[in-house]
Amino acid sequence: MLQFPFFTNKVLKVVEENYRVKTIEIDHDLKNARPGQFIMVWIPGVGERPMSIGNSDPLTISVANVGTVSGKIISLKEGENISYRGPFGKEFTIPKGTKRILVIGGGYGVVPMFFLARETREKGIESIAVVGGRTEKDIIYGKRLGRVCKEVLLTTDDGSAGKKGNVMVEVTPLIESGKIDAVYCVGPERMMYAIATACKNQNVPCQVSVERYMKCGVGICGSCAIDGKLACIDGPVMSAKDALALSEFGKKHRDACGISKDY
Numbered sequence: 001m002l003q004f005p006f007f008t009n010k011v012l013k014v015v016e017e018n019y020r021v022k023t024i025e026i027d028h029d030l031k032n033a034r035p036g037q038f039i040m041v042w043i044p045g046v047g048e049r050p051m052s053i054g055n056s057d058p059l060t061i062s063v064a065n066v067g068t069v070s071g072k073i074i075s076l077k078e079g080e081n082i083s084y085r086g087p088f089g090k091e092f093t094i095p096k097g098t099k100r101i102l103v104i105g106g107g108y109g110v111v112p113m114f115f116l117a118r119e120t121r122e123k124g125i126e127s128i129a130v131v132g133g134r135t136e137k138d139i140i141y142g143k144r145l146g147r148v149c150k151e152v153l154l155t156t157d158d159g160s161a162g163k164k165g166n167v168m169v170e171v172t173p174l175i176e177s178g179k180i181d182a183v184y185c186v187g188p189e190r191m192m193y194a195i196a197t198a199c200k201n202q203n204v205p206c207q208v209s210v211e212r213y214m215k216c217g218v219g220i221c222g223s224c225a226i227d228g229k230l231a232c233i234d235g236p237v238m239s240a241k242d243a244l245a246l247s248e249f250g251k252k253h254r255d256a257c258g259i260s261k262d263y
Ligand SMILES: Cc1cc2nc3c(=O)[nH]c(=O)nc-3n(C[C@H](O)[C@H](O)[C@H](O)COP(=O)(O)OP(=O)(O)OC[C@H]3O[C@@H](n4cnc5c(N)ncnc54)[C@H](O)[C@@H]3O)c2cc1C
Pocket: 038, 047, 049, 050, 051, 052, 053, 061, 062, 063, 064, 065, 066, 067, 068, 069, 070, 071, 108, 111, 210, 211, 212, 213, 214, 236, 254, 255, 256, 257
């Protein structure tokens, strides 16, 4: 019989990151959690959703209030119970001999980047972070990343924080500099597509996170299937090469009913 780790623990702390994202620290050291993995957070009677792990101790998630389940998760208060299963999915891997990595986050994509940069720093690997958002108020985790990265570069569409433009204005020169050993990115798929393509052209190893609507999170229901792969167990972390080979990656997005549409 398949068995999945299931936990109910107290919310330790809730931090308001911006107008729609809250970070929730949970009274749990999820020792086997790795950067890039996710947990399935369950709100009884409402639903369950995958959330990236932002740190293992205390177990941390950051949730954008976009709909039914996320709206309930961010309304949890300190001291209340939160239930979840995990950790699930593939983690980021670091090529042997890596000295400097580039971590790139768009929206809540910065969440696993903090966990990754924190862990790699403990191994003596230097991180440079690029964080992108539509406007200054969409940027989260800037200060948090500053604690674990050598440098944090911001970009906004309107220039209200950091350089004006999308993340590529900072990312392209860094990838082309020859000083980056590996690139990791999580965020909107068209952003990851642009980064994966730039890395492929420069022969720089790159990993992305392929997120699809997930129901079970453990490879049973098939709702996150793409071209014979399951985003929950063959991903979410994939090499740029594997992601670029997917027919949908960067080209189509899915709604909650699994209907695939062009961007
Ligand atoms: C591996 C993984 C990691 C994730 N990590 C985070 C995280 O760290 N923080 C975070 O806030 N969210 C994260 N998400 C997204 C999260 O799981 C939910 O999809 C999101 O919170 C919306 O759920 P909801 O019930 O609030 O919205 P719903 O009420 O279900 O939907 C609101 C709207 O968004 C659309 N929608 C919702 N989810 C998806 C989806 N996955 N694909 C396509 N359309 C969708 C619906 O069609 C609807 O229009 C992650 C998703 C995956 C797959």
